[in-house]
Amino acid sequence: MTLGTDIATGLETDALLDDPEIRIVVCCGSGGVGKTTTAAALGVRAAERGRRVVVLTIDPARRLAQSMGIDRLDNIPRRVEGIDGEGELHAMMLDMKRTFDETVEAHTDAERARAILENPFYQSLSAGFAGTQEYMAMEKLGQLRSRDEWDLIVVDTPPSRSALDFLDAPKRLGSFLDGKFIRLLIAPAKIGGRAGMKFLNVGMSMMTGTLGKLLGGQFLRDVQTFVAAMDTMFGGFRTRADATYKLLQAPGTAFLVVATPERDALREAAYFVERLAAEEMPLAGLVLNRVHGSDASRLSAERALTAAENLEGLGIVDQTAGKAGLGDMDPVAAASPGAPESPLSPERSNEPSPHEPPQQELPQPDDRTSRTTKPHGRGRKSSDPSGPSVRSAADGHDAPAADAVSVEVSVEQLTAGLLRLHAERMQVVAREQHTRDRFTTLHPEVPVTEVAALPGDVHDLSGLRAIGELLATGSAPAPTGAE
Amino acid sequence: MSRFQVVSGKGGTGKTTVAAALALALATEGRRTLLVEVEGRQGIAQLFESEALPYEERRIAVAPGGGEVHALAIDAERALLDYLQMFYKLGSAGRALKKLGAIDFATTIAPGVRDVLLTGKACEAVRRKDKQGRFVYDYVIMDAPPTGRITRFLNVNDEVAGLARIGPIHNQAQAVMRVLKSAETAVHLVTLLEEMPVQETADGIADLRAAELPVGRVVVNMVRPHLLDEDALRTASGGRRKEIAKTLTRAGVTGSAGLVRPLVEQAAEHAQRVGLEREQRAALAGLGLPMAELPLLGEGVTLPALYELAEEFRKQGVGDESADATGEAPRDGKRRGSGRGVGS
Numbered sequence: 001m002t003l004g005t006d007i008a009t010g011l012e013t014d015a016l017l018d019d020p021e022i023r024i025v026v027c028c029g030s031g032g033v034g035k036t037t038t039a040a041a042l043g044v045r046a047a048e049r050g051r052r053v054v055v056l057t058i059d060p061a062r063r064l065a066q067s068m069g070i071d072r073l074d075n076i077p078r079r080v081e082g083i084d085g086e087g088e089l090h091a092m093m094l095d096m097k098r099t100f101d102e103t104v105e106a107h108t109d110a111e112r113a114r115a116i117l118e119n120p121f122y123q124s125l126s127a128g129f130a131g132t133q134e135y136m137a138m139e140k141l142g143q144l145r146s147r148d149e150w151d152l153i154v155v156d157t158p159p160s161r162s163a164l165d166f167l168d169a170p171k172r173l174g175s176f177l178d179g180k181f182i183r184l185l186i187a188p189a190k191i192g193g194r195a196g197m198k199f200l201n202v203g204m205s206m207m208t209g210t211l212g213k214l215l216g217g218q219f220l221r222d223v224q225t226f227v228a229a230m231d232t233m234f235g236g237f238r239t240r241a242d243a244t245y246k247l248l249q250a251p252g253t254a255f256l257v258v259a260t261p262e263r264d265a266l267r268e269a270a271y272f273v274e275r276l277a278a279e280e281m282p283l284a285g286l287v288l289n290r291v292h293g294s295d296a297s298r299l300s301a302e303r304a305l306t307a308a309e310n311l312e313g314l315g316i317v318d319q320t321a322g323k324a325g326l327g328d329m330d331p332v333a334a335a336s337p338g339a340p341e342s343p344l345s346p347e348r349s350n351e352p353s354p355h356e357p358p359q360q361e362l363p364q365p366d367d368r369t370s371r372t373t374k375p376h377g378r379g380r381k382s383s384d385p386s387g388p389s390v391r392s393a394a395d396g397h398d399a400p401a402a403d404a405v406s407v408e409v410s411v412e413q414l415t416a417g418l419l420r421l422h423a424e425r426m427q428v429v430a431r432e433q434h435t436r437d438r439f440t441t442l443h444p445e446v447p448v449t450e451v452a453a454l455p456g457d458v459h460d461l462s463g464l465r466a467i468g469e470l471l472a473t474g475s476a477p478a479p480t481g482a483e
Numbered sequence: 484m485s486r487f488q489v490v491s492g493k494g495g496t497g498k499t500t501v502a503a504a505l506a507l508a509l510a511t512e513g514r515r516t517l518l519v520e521v522e523g524r525q526g527i528a529q530l531f532e533s534e535a536l537p538y539e540e541r542r543i544a545v546a547p548g549g550g551e552v553h554a555l556a557i558d559a560e561r562a563l564l565d566y567l568q569m570f571y572k573l574g575s576a577g578r579a580l581k582k583l584g585a586i587d588f589a590t591t592i593a594p595g596v597r598d599v600l601l602t603g604k605a606c607e608a609v610r611r612k613d614k615q616g617r618f619v620y621d622y623v624i625m626d627a628p629p630t631g632r633i634t635r636f637l638n639v640n641d642e643v644a645g646l647a648r649i650g651p652i653h654n655q656a657q658a659v660m661r662v663l664k665s666a667e668t669a670v671h672l673v674t675l676l677e678e679m680p681v682q683e684t685a686d687g688i689a690d691l692r693a694a695e696l697p698v699g700r701v702v703v704n705m706v707r708p709h710l711l712d713e714d715a716l717r718t719a720s721g722g723r724r725k726e727i728a729k730t731l732t733r734a735g736v737t738g739s740a741g742l743v744r745p746l747v748e749q750a751a752e753h754a755q756r757v758g759l760e761r762e763q764r765a766a767l768a769g770l771g772l773p774m775a776e777l778p779l780l781g782e783g784v785t786l787p788a789l790y791e792l793a794e795e796f797r798k799q800g801v802g803d804e805s806a807d808a809t810g811e812a813p814r815d816g817k818r819r820g821s822g823r824g825v826g827s
Contacts, residue, residue, distance in 0.1 A: 263784070422746055
């Protein structure tokens with residue numbers, strides 16, 4: 001498959017997951033857009049398509065771990081039960097402190113490792129530094145990759161303040177641990193009183209003096225002890241950070257940017273797309289999460305609201321004057337070609353779609369239908385709305401609404417409510433489409449897949465499977481017009 | 484009402500918007516508020532449709548009744564350099580430190596130091612007084628880091644005390660902690676009526692309480708209107724489709740037959756969501772904190788919409804306690820619902 005072509009296409013999720021050359025898929029995006037769920041759903045789908053997959057999540061909600069049948073995810077990959085087919089799914093959650101500890105232990109002797117692990121500065125650094133999580137996610141990714149146990153590693157990125165932290169933090173930590181400042185700090189310990197280094201030591205003491213005043217001497221001593229103990233590992237840190245960075249640029253890696261169709265999330269997504277391009281990291285596409293659609297999209301928000309107002313007026317009028325009083329509400333009804341049976345139509349001639357006869361039962365193309373109906377079946381035991389009564393309602397409608405006067409007011413209220421609900425939905429759809437259009441105008445080259453908004457959270461494997469299905473099928477070109 | 488209002492929330496819940504609306508709400512009736520951001524995202528500038536904020540307090544909006552909202556993007560590095568300048572008259576030595584990576588070290592690597600600098604700057608604004616001895620800002624509102632990091636961010640004492648046991652950073656951490664743990668501060672958490680944000684809110688409140696940080700309100704954001712009650716929705720998914728189709732036609736909708744199914748489906752989704760939202764609302768109510776609710780904005784967050792949200796806050800009694808706006812004494816128990824349930 002080709003990544004990053006200049007032609008706007010749908011994202012071929014399955015092709016990506018099936019590609020044996022692809023060994024790492026990184027899901028990134030700003031907080032709250034559903035990265036973790038997307039990563040898990042991709043993992044399930046890839047495994048059920050026969051691959052041996054491990055999902056590395058950073059901060060999963062408890063429910064997500066449970067949805068994979070695991071009570072508690074930890075730093076060791078655990079096999080997920082219930083995967084269909086030959087493939088395997090393993091899942092793990094990054095424990096950044098433990099990963100840091102393990103890295104230390106793996107690269108130095110036991111005594112030195114203990115000295116490092118017990119150092120107060122190390123303890124804060126490993127648990128607290130804003131970039132540690134990002135760095136350790138990369139460290140863990142490097143470890144998983146080098147074990148070569150899995151066909152595919154799906155990585156979820158940390159919930160950073162900004163999606164870009166994820167790319168910067170490892171470098172920042174790497175350059176700190178290997179940088180000039182650290183060299184200066186450890187200089188006294190390393191070179192003692194060597195004469196030629198006196199100048200450096202003067203600058204050094206001025207600086208540590210200032211920092212010592214600022215932070216307290218103990219703090220600096222802790223740092224120095226830490227740095228001295230870590231000294232043997234520094235080269236390693238730099239090398240590893242570089243190696244992981246290269247791994248991310250390699251053709252076997254694919255980035256998926258996850259966003260919701262909201263301004264802020266898509267703005268972050270756009271930044272990320274640009275940044276990945278600048279870093280020569282392979283972008284596979286954009287996952288547009290929680291997209292709203294409507295199978296009744298040919299009825300615009302405005303028309304739905306007008307109709308609702310008509311009905312609400314009718315409800316009042318009905319009790320006194322009856323339907324007759326409404327005859328003059330809409331003088332242009334005749335202009336509406338699709339509505340011969342509709343004496344009250346407020347429609348204008350430019351509104352109805354000539355492609356969709358009024359009685360057509362499923363006015364939407366298949367992909368739209370699947371987008372909105374599939375999540376219904378999932379995880380929802382009660383009240384499937386698309387029952388067999390649909391057809392009878394449709395058929396029954398062929399009769400003109402001559403007896404409308406006898407319909408109870410509550411039906412009018414109910415219908416008005418349905419129309420207002422629809423108007424609200426259509427406004428959301430329009431807003432999302434607008435936001436999305438802005439993104440695609442800026443980045444027409446980015447393939448997109450859409451995942452329909454689900455009414456509830458994912459609770460089990462079949463929920464993840466359903467999202468995987470949406471990820472694979474939601475790549476149809478963006479609908480146009482009223483949508 | 485506490486003078487330092489910290490707004491946190493799970494990513495994606497709109498905490499920047501809520502913080503901005505709160506700053507506007509609290510600035511009404513001629514008061515002056517300072518809205519600060521600490522994550523370098525320039526979210527405030529985007530909301531107020533202004534150019535990027537410098538490291539400098541400037542007026543960004545006028546509130547109804549002549550109040551003013553000022554804004555500041557706190558930058559840890561600048562804060563540290565200012566700080567060094569103030570205490571050590573560093574001058575060019577500051578630049579040398581920067582060149583060596585020492586400033587970088589202190590503001591990004593040294594755990595907690597960055598947070599002390601950020602919260603320290605905000606606390607300084609909270610306590611700043613003019614020549615007449617009156618507070619310069621009636622309220623300081625912080626667009627804070629997300630729920631998952633807020634306790635660690637605010638609990639700088641724990642972070643730093645173990646490392647910097649003496650010295651100005653240590654002292655500053657102590658001073659900041661005194662403000663943060665007092666009644667002068669209230670930490671609000673923004674959530675949506677969805678499972679994961681609500682769970683995270685509950686966890687965040689437990690963390691804040693364990694750290695003895697004062698919890699303020701739960702702000703439920705992006706609340707969608709309930710357009711149909713549940714009885715009606717049950718009916719809709721029942722056997723009334725024929726009637727609905729007829730009624731649609733009467734209302735002037737063409738081709739209503741094809742519309743009934745999707746409309747009823749949407750209603751069923753709505754009903755499901757209403758049900759889930761009720762569960763989440765109950766979970767939030769169980770937290771025993773005062774709540775505020777802000778509606779979902781149909782047009783997205785625009786500048787006029789911010790004013791609407793601020794008005795919504797006012798209607799719900801947020802920022803309506805002008806009497807104590809400039810007071811100094813601890814105001815325990817004055818807040819309705821006694822949201823300051825710390826120490827529990």
